[in-house]
Amino acid sequence: MAASAAKRRKLEHVSSDDEDEASFASFGSEEEEQDAAENGIVGYGVDGEASEREGSDGSMDGDDQDGEDENEHEEETRPSAGRTAARDLKNTTGTSNGIASGSRPTSSGAYATGTFKSSLFKLQVDELLEQMRPRHGKRENEAEAALHKIKQTIDKLPDKDPLSVTGAEKDLRKTHGVAIPFPSPRPPKDAKYKLAYAKPAGVNVAGSHPLKLASRGKSLEIDMVVSMPSTLFQDKDYLNHRYFYKRAYYLACLASGLKSVHQEDIHVRYENFGADPLKPVLVAESKRGRNEATAKARWRVNIIPCITEDTFSLEKLLPSKNCVRDQTAATNGAASKELPTPPTPFYNSSLRAEMLAMPYLKLLNTASKTCDAFRDTCLLGGTWLRQRGIASDLHAGGFGSFEWSTLVALLLQGGGPGGRSLLSDRYSSYQLLKATLQVLAVRDLSKQPLIAGPEGTLPGHPDSDLPVVWDAVRSHNMLYKMSPWSYKKLREEARTTLKMLNDPNYDGFEAAFVQRVDNALYQYDHVAELADSTTLELSSKHADDAQQSCRRLYSVLLQGLGDRIRRIDIIPHSAESWALDNSTPGSTTSRKLRIGFAINPDTVNRTVDHGPSAEHKGQAAAFRKFWGDKAELRRFKDGTISETVVWNAGESVLEQIVRYLLRWHFGGPAADGLTFAGDGLKKKLPHGSTAASFSPIQDAFKQFEADVRGLDGLPLTIRQLSPADAQLRSAANDVPMRTRRPKPANVVLQFEGSARWPDDLIAIQRTKVAFLLKLSDLISGSLTSATPRIGLENEGNDMLNQAFLDVIYDSGAAFRIRIHHDREQTLLERMLKDKTVEPSAKDTAAVGLAMYKRDYIKAPAHTQAFAGLCSRYPALSGTIRLLKQWFDSHLLFNHIPEEIIELIAARTFVQPWPWQAPSSVQAGFYRTLNWLTRWDWRNDPLIVDFSEGGDLKQAERQSIATKFEAWRKLDPALNRVVLFAASNVDAEGTTWTDGRPSKVVAGRMSALAKAARAEIEERQLQLEPASLFLSPLSDFDFVLHLDPELAGKKRKSSSKQAAFKNLEIDHVDDEVMVGFDPMSGFTNELGRLYGSAILFFSGGNERAAIAGLWNPQTSSRPWTLHLSYSTTPLKSADKEKAQAEVNRDAILAEIACLGGDMVRRVEVNRH
Amino acid sequence: MVPMPKSRPPSQVLDFTVLPLHRPALPSYPLKRTHYLYIRSNAPRIPTEDTPREIFVKNVPIDATETHFKALFADNLGGARIENVDFEDARVAKGIRAPAAQGKKRKRGADDEDAKPEEVGQLPKTWDREVHRSGSTAVIRCVDRPSAEMALREARKAVKTGREIVWGEGVEGKVPLLGKERYAAHHKLRYPDQAVLQSSVDRFMEAFSAQEEEKARLLASQRAEPDEDGFITVTRGGRTGPAREEETKGKEEEFKKREKNRVKDDFYRFQVREKKKEKAKDLVRGFEEDRRKVEEMRRRRGKVRPE
Incomplete structure (x- = not known):
């Protein structure tokens, strides 16, 4: 059955392919009469190709299906059989051209065995190839028709007698208005050789189009190779650009011919082929195609002059030879003999490539x-x-x-x-x-x-x-x-x-x-742009061309930056085509030059560079020459005296060095035209971007742990004191101990097990309070530098944790201890399983269990993992903090849990593909935003492996994916779990995202990220990073503008306000106010009171605003007792069926009342 | 801003009287707004002896307190006197009900009204003023039936005459402030005096252990004595510790594992063969799965095309 199916398919393939090939072949066969005969050239080997395609496609399709339903025994034998068959076929057919070589080895084995990464990968590649394989359509026909016309015109062009350089130029300009695109330097006026035109030895289609190697893209490019007859050239023409001058003239002749004949329909321009300034070519485009707004029907034909392989001697053009003699030296005569002439590999190879167009096609x-x-x-x-x-x-x-x-x-x-x-x-x-x-x-x-x-x-x-x-x-x-x-x-x-x-x-x-x-902003850690690359060329003593000046810049930067960078990339401006009446591209094109840096985060901020010791005179002199005034002789502690360069620690060292080197080696104009992209992001992290700014709190925690463990008289011994807070994993936006009012960092305390704990949830919570009281007594008795205070939480829900102990150090560090008792989990689980427990109590137990797992198990593990990650990736801490600011300034503070933000940021580092892990905060931040737009959270879970060694094994990933699918099946409308994020320390995936964010919010997250990405990709280096953090408040139904002092604790406060703040804090006892956060109290309460009617968006500390959207379900509906929001009754004809809608005004008035003086203004955007 | 609805709202919704309450303008929201309170006599499914003197209120303003209602009734609804107000969601937010001790079976919830006076060991309150969920209900208990009836009558009259009633009039200074002050007060109350806390916890634990003893005694007696039908109830406790359950489960699993490992699964030829077959099937299944995935991807994202 399979065989017959394959056969049927074969027949279909033959017919369709035949059509394709026939149309192309008909063109090729007349085009290529003699060449095809002797070389068996290939773009036109119709039969061979058709049969090959047919064979391969047929066998593949057939075998795919076989592989699925046949058992493994056959699967094993099949590919090998295919292979031997293929080999036999190949042996018998030998090397003769034009005969297909049997079936492909990629049979069913390709899916199961190692010939592809995975079957999923293979399927995707197949589909991609299907999209990319060239197709023969209207555009191709049009382009080929044009090819024919161009060829006919070229064939009819008359030969031209040899002319001198100036004569030729004048002639072409006068008769056709066409300039000769001589490469620089221009030929001397008194050149003895003559330029001539003769009928081409052949006109062929080359390049990827005839071989079907080009992907079907937006634009179709066809290379047309015009072989210049070797009679035009002399043996010595390879020297001193002479060949290129003659070629330029030949091209100008072709251009003038085409211009005069095809004025109507074809537009011809010059362009440097592959941006090689030695090799201009003609670009012919359809005039109609150009005018159309749709890029769909566009095609272009590159007309490329070339020569046959034997025109010039091989040996002369080896890369080690010199083919451009120094003219000045030549006139000096004798001096030139002594100086070895430097080899000109690029010139030689560029010329050699001219002779190899057809051999490579072959x-x-x-x-x-x-x-x-x-x-x-x-x-x-x-x-x-x-x-x-x-x-x-x-x-x-x-x-x-x-x-x-x-x-x-x-x-x-x-x-x-x-x-x-x-x-x-x-x-x-x-x-x-x-x-x-x-x-x-x-x-x-x-x-x-x-x-x-x-x-x-x-x-x-x-x-x-x-x-x-x-x-x-x-x-x-x-x-x-x-x-x-x-x-x-x-x-x-x-x-x-x-x-x-x-x-x-x-x-x-x-x-x-x-x-x-x-995109340079994703690709490099830092990107700089030079406004005008000609400033580099001008600064040189000899007139460098663009290529040489780039190389000089590269070597200077490479030497100057040393081990601070891993890689430098230089991207000059791209080349453009130019009109026929100009011999050079002219100065209209942009001359911007980009420099991308991939940095080495460990060394990039080093402020002192040691040079050679003063004793090594030669090296020291070279060092001084390279660094100029910046080099100074210093004596170090260990007694060495060496040349040194010192940089200012306050600013980016990389930028200082690049600017200095440009000024010193390329002059002021070059340095002044330099801009570094992404400066704005630095301002967002005033305390530095690395985890180093968190070391005070880390040290304080170590001290705290020692203090607690050192307490005498605790009823039980301490098993573990684990950090569980963003501050203790270098991921908090308020850098602790730098802000005036500390926020206590969560810490989980676990005692050694004991049989004396009560076996009842409520009693356990009370016992914890008793333990905390004891701990508090001990701390206030033994530590003079710290103040303990017990606070209450979860009021009214006595199965949940009831109290915590704040320990506030005089240094400003503050910790909040909660006690972890592992019996709680068993009791809660038992309650969930118990059939006699009423549903409401079960709900509480479920909440309690989730909280237990989150606060006592996942949070410490998460914290530990991130503390490690932040030291492994120095840019991670800054990236997380920027990302948190981004979420907050778009008012998603109360929706996206910070752990999720951290996971998202960490993904950019541990799974950096298709780049390497970023080494700068800006690259990390931009790439994370980019990924957010690609994350299809409906269908894909986020799985992050923090460990270096790949702890998360395939099986575990599989089980996480299964959990994800189960959640999606259970809750297809995404009412409960929207984002699913798991890691190697948390296989559940819903620890942080059960219940929030909602689908609407996740959608907004994606939309905001898309807007940011569009901005990044559109503005590129001109991007103003602050613009990524702005979104209009008009998107919301109403906005509560809050007292900025509540939020802007650290930023944007003018000095006057700060002074006032000082007074305020001085008069309120500092310790008493630790942890006081009316903002989040207000936000949480609003959510509790109006949760069913309004979706609130809070800006956290980034934006002093809470915005709201009315739930669309609160519009007019029947009045019942169950409406869980304040309503206005509506008049209706039927008294029994009263209607009601949400009373927006009254609710806003209530909110204003609840907020009191915290709410400055309520702004209503729409009703 | 949208103007106030021109037509006056209905005065009656089902059997509720709609009482408009005006809220004074605030600097941050400088327009007067009307809140609608739905009010009727209380009619629970199971009436109690107090029911006749109770009034049921729906759409309680979030900032309502007993003082507010007292002032409202006193000044605007004929001076009816209120004994107390039961807010719908107060149970969640109001204090902690610790179990009673001394021989009574411990209760879980707050439903047992009669056990209330015996409650000990509550943790200190952390809010000086509760706020209520939007659209919530409350039961107002007046001092007697006539005053409840009078209040309802007065409410109807007020609606009919269109008399303006301002919410929160006459309570100034009598209730704790809202806004930042309220959160500051909460912050203060949240950190109670440690001596108070200590005594509360002590009393709770004392009561708890007494109760545990009582429970143990009860179980012991159940174990010892047959009930009226002559059966002896099987109960937890006694010599079996509470950890027993988990232990047995662990043992069971261990046993299962041992059983499984007794015959290795690659011992017989058929096992090997079946394993292989299974693997092949997995491969096919995986392939099918992948195909489905790709198909779905195509459906979702359209054709695969380089960006």
């Missing part, structure tokens, strides 16, 4: 014939690169989908030890992708060049920090366009992705292929 074609998964790998790799902002263009890294495909193709043929291939044809696309990433990640190609090809020898390699993948067959460095920083970036991205894919607990699909990773 290579890619062979690869896609012999390796079934090659095409998919290219699509996946291209997407992977694109999402990371890495592309073929020079400024975007110089490693795009063409380089990716070529690298994979090369590795399929060689690159391994002994010239064997590194990759196998039989790999699945996922395996190919991973193996290629592995090559990029593991091997430092700048130190250990990769040599692909049978000979395997590398000619001298001049520049040690540039990566090399040497294609020995074609004698070319594949990575010639990469800069040291872009190579580092590529490596790091590859490493990160590999790590992510190897994480068994994370489905990396979305992070690898769907999510955009390249």
